[in-house]
Amino acid sequence: MSALAPSARPRRPWLRFLLRQSIIGLTRLSGALAGAAERLRWVRLRHTWLKPRPGDIYIATSPKAGTTWMQMIVHQLVTQGRADFEHINQVSPFLEQLVRDAKAEALLDGLPSPRIIKTHLPYAQLKPPRDSRILYVTRNAADSLKSLYHHHYLVEDTPLDFSRFFRVVMDLDDPWLTHLESWWPHREDPNVLHVRYEDLVQDLEGGVRRVAAFCGLPIDESRMGDILEHCGIAYMKQHTQRFDNLGPRAAALARGTFIHQGGVGQGRAMLDEAQRAELDARVDSARQRLGMRGTGP
Secondary structure, eight states: OOOOOGGGSOSOHHHHHHHHHHHHHHHOSTTTTOSHHHHHHHHHIIIIISOOOTTOEEEEEOTTSSHHHHHHHHHHHHHTSOOOOSOHHHHSOBGGGGGGOTTHHHHHHHSOSSOEEEEOOOHHHHOOOTTSEEEEEEOOHHHHHHHHHHHHHHHOSSOOOHHHHHHHHHHSOOHHHHHHHHHGGGTTSTTEEEEEHHHHHHOHHHHHHHHHHHHTOOOOGGGHHHHHHHTSHHHHHHTGGGTOOSOHHHHHHTOOOSSOOOOSSHHHHHSOHHHHHHHHHHHHHHHHHHTOOSSOO
16 A cells, blocks of 8 residues: 555645554654664664574564464464463564663563564564574455554544544555565565464464474474463453553553454455455555465455
């Protein structure tokens, strides 16, 4: 969903600002790296604090494409079904957020191997080491958009209705498409495993075993039941505070929980006919540019 021409963009700047504040922490470094000091911290993070280790596991997704779910799956595989963490970010930090964490270097050094690191960065900015493992997760565009709107609704004092939200997203550089165009050409790299969100929904155990094999993580079959239970949407919703990245402001608004429905197909049902046509046209154009055939995101 590439940006429209300047004349077609929203004329009211506050609309664009509102959306950017909802998704900026999930999508790009433009907000986090606004000042020279923080740009320097980013350089230090990537080239000094984040000391590469063989077998590091990166979870690379666009926003709201199953990132937290994959974090939980990998953590469950690494720990053989343990779920004794207070928050998922303690055991699987968000790379882009570490730029503002004074203890980032100590946190990264203190994580046991294999480290599990999530990121929404484009491929060229991440530049993952060849001896790392990257789990590249994609999700249907409409479902990702619905989940992104849910996030916006939870955190904003005066959230936009969905129609206005859709219009703003269409008029901005969309994070879903930006990420797709960056990562799709690398989906078959030797150290990249492409995982479709929809396949995990259809066959969680099969997806878990595929991830384990790719990452070289042995499974204790006696623990498989616990692993699958902890990776289920029911368990994660029951313990949503362990995964919540919204902050106290959203909790005070009390409009819902971070772990939402986790389903397939609801996003398209939210769109009216014109919205579906516009989204389909943009996705189809991207698929043609990327040479995508058959089943894809």
